[in-house]
Amino acid sequence: MQGRPAWSGSMNTHLGLTAVTLFAALSAGAAPDLLPNGSFEEAEANGAVSGWTPDTAGMTTVSFARDSEVKRSGGASASITISSNDNPSWPAFCFALPVQPGQSYTVGAWIRTRDVVRVAYVATDFLDAKRERVTFASGGTISGTTDDWKQVSVVAQIPKGAVSMVVKLILYGSGTAWFDDVTLVRDEAYEAGMAKLQQPLPAEWVARGTTSVGDLARVQRLFQAAAKGGQYTFGVIGGSITAGGCASSVDTRYAAYVLTWLKEHFPTAEWTLVNAGIGATGTNYGCLRAQRDLLSKTPDLVVAEYAVNDGNEREYAETYEGLLRQILASAKQPPVLMLFMMNIAGGNAQEWQSKLGRHYGLPMLSYRDLLWPEIEAKRMAWADISPDAVHPHDVGHGYAGKLLTTLLDRALTDLPATPVPAPAAELPPALLTEVYQFTHLIEADELKPAANTGWAYDPGSGWDKAWKASVPGSVLEFEVTGEQLFVSYWRIRGSMGRAQISIDGGRPSVQEAWFDQTWGGYRHMIKLPTGGPGKHRVRFELLAEKQAESSGTEFRLLCLGTAGK
Numbered sequence: 001m002q003g004r005p006a007w008s009g010s011m012n013t014h015l016g017l018t019a020v021t022l023f024a025a026l027s028a029g030a031a032p033d034l035l036p037n038g039s040f041e042e043a044e045a046n047g048a049v050s051g052w053t054p055d056t057a058g059m060t061t062v063s064f065a066r067d068s069e070v071k072r073s074g075g076a077s078a079s080i081t082i083s084s085n086d087n088p089s090w091p092a093f094c095f096a097l098p099v100q101p102g103q104s105y106t107v108g109a110w111i112r113t114r115d116v117v118r119v120a121y122v123a124t125d126f127l128d129a130k131r132e133r134v135t136f137a138s139g140g141t142i143s144g145t146t147d148d149w150k151q152v153s154v155v156a157q158i159p160k161g162a163v164s165m166v167v168k169l170i171l172y173g174s175g176t177a178w179f180d181d182v183t184l185v186r187d188e189a190y191e192a193g194m195a196k197l198q199q200p201l202p203a204e205w206v207a208r209g210t211t212s213v214g215d216l217a218r219v220q221r222l223f224q225a226a227a228k229g230g231q232y233t234f235g236v237i238g239g240s241i242t243a244g245g246c247a248s249s250v251d252t253r254y255a256a257y258v259l260t261w262l263k264e265h266f267p268t269a270e271w272t273l274v275n276a277g278i279g280a281t282g283t284n285y286g287c288l289r290a291q292r293d294l295l296s297k298t299p300d301l302v303v304a305e306y307a308v309n310d311g312n313e314r315e316y317a318e319t320y321e322g323l324l325r326q327i328l329a330s331a332k333q334p335p336v337l338m339l340f341m342m343n344i345a346g347g348n349a350q351e352w353q354s355k356l357g358r359h360y361g362l363p364m365l366s367y368r369d370l371l372w373p374e375i376e377a378k379r380m381a382w383a384d385i386s387p388d389a390v391h392p393h394d395v396g397h398g399y400a401g402k403l404l405t406t407l408l409d410r411a412l413t414d415l416p417a418t419p420v421p422a423p424a425a426e427l428p429p430a431l432l433t434e435v436y437q438f439t440h441l442i443e444a445d446e447l448k449p450a451a452n453t454g455w456a457y458d459p460g461s462g463w464d465k466a467w468k469a470s471v472p473g474s475v476l477e478f479e480v481t482g483e484q485l486f487v488s489y490w491r492i493r494g495s496m497g498r499a500q501i502s503i504d505g506g507r508p509s510v511q512e513a514w515f516d517q518t519w520g521g522y523r524h525m526i527k528l529p530t531g532g533p534g535k536h537r538v539r540f541e542l543l544a545e546k547q548a549e550s551s552g553t554e555f556r557l558l559c560l561g562t563a564g565k
């Protein structure tokens with residue numbers, strides 16, 4: 001099934017996969033290591049580490065050493081000890097090298113810690129010609145006392161204005177940190193990919209990547225307005241790719257390319273970006289949260305990206321149609337551009353989604369059709385655009401962003417001299433169903449149980465607030481109105497159990513909160529028909545039975561949603 005969460009990912013997932021991929025690349029020895037003494041085997045005559053400069057960062061309680069007792073490889077590691085926690089700063093072993101903007105490096109390191117009250121980590125400072133810091137990047141942090149060496153990495157993409165980079169092995173706060181097997185490699189494939197993006201996309205690619213130009217009237221109406229100045233909002237909604245998955249910064253996400261294009265072509269207008277991407281979610285949650293996350297900001301232009309998280313099936317297309325109808329009918333009657341991303345197998349939900357695009361005359365852009373033929377012909381590798389199974393890195397985001405702007409270029413080139421009339425007030429009849437145009441989302445903190453035995457509201461960390469139960473037999477009931485009921489609950493490899501859900505006393509549906517994957521937890525969402533319009537009573541009962549590998553029977557209800565009248 002295409003919409004499964006392991007594909008759709010989350011920030012946790014993609015970071016994990018990125019690290020794995022990076023280390024695989026490092027161990028393959030693809031690029032030379034640029035550090036002269038990353039294993040700290042070489043010492044000065046006085047016993048100090050060669051090639052690295054200790055920087056106390058103004059602290060008097062810090063000491064630096066080459067440690068031949070604790071080491072991961074060879075005969076020594078480098079250690080930093082801070083004896084007292086007063087006035088903490090960022091003392092570090094430093095290694096500086098000249099760099100150029102646009103270059104990309106990966107620093108890998110192994111860290112051990114003892115009694116570290118704050119964190120040990122690896123960072124890179126980017127300095128300008130006056131040795132002022134332009135910006136920095138930092139990697140995973142290690143705290144407390146580790147029982148073994150931990151691997152960390154940081155990707156360093158050299159920003160404009162930087163002439164040198166300082167690799168820093170940092171201990172922040174008291175304790176001892178050891179560093180060993182530090183590596184620094186340059187990623188020339190990434191650099192070549194980003195350099196190629198400076199060129200216009202080949203016309204043949206754009207032609208095949210433009211699934212449909214669609215009706216440009218809404219886009220052109222926006223352009224005519226924006227040419228006169230004013231304030232405008234550009235919104236993006238989708239899954240983890242839209243949220244930024246695997247882009248190294250906000251500025252290298254696909255949405256940034258569109259925002260930059262709008263600012264360049266309509267400089268007297270003020271443009272604001274609203275990013276409504278949420279990892280591991282599809283249009284089922286999208287059609288419920290559209291009002292809250294996107295339409296409440298009254299967007300003037302929207303990009304919708306759901307071709308990876310939604311399955312290529314009618315059921316998903318139905319909720320997507322509801323999302324599209326909500327956006328198209330919203331206050332500003334904004335244009336919607338449909339973006340079809342892909343997974344590592346070249347798969348996506350474009351077939352079903354493009355039926356909707358054609359029905360509503362929407363511009364459709366396919367990243368899959370833009371790049372997959374290159375990958376199939378082996379003129380491009382998947383790794384050139386993505387470090388995992390789904391999420392594009394900066395190069396992939398760049399292609400998606402540039403594909404979107406080619407459509408905007410076309411709309412601008414063909415801009416009519418006379419005012420484009422407003423769209424019709426009424427949307428065309430639905431292609432599949434209108435049900436999901438009318439939705440209601442109630443998060444846990446606003447849910448008002450009609451009956452409750454054994455469940456309690458748990459505010460959690462905010463984003464995972466839930467109604468929670470762990471004693472089998474606990475019952476929770478709600479009154480809902482609508483033709484379809486959405487239930488979202490937390491699934492994770494933890495002490496999770498099962499609940500059965502029934503509507504109006506009908507046949508129960510058993511839901512499993514235990515998740516077999518190890519990459520983390522996610523908001524699972526299911527949809528249940530209520531049996532018809534109007535009021536219904538939904539009942540949750542925690543079951544005693546559970547997955548054999550689970551150590552408990554907890555269930556966390558995150559939200560309820562309804563669709564239809």
Ligand SMILES: [Ca+2]
Pocket residue numbers: 038039040041071072073074075076077180181
């Ligand atoms: Ca060593």
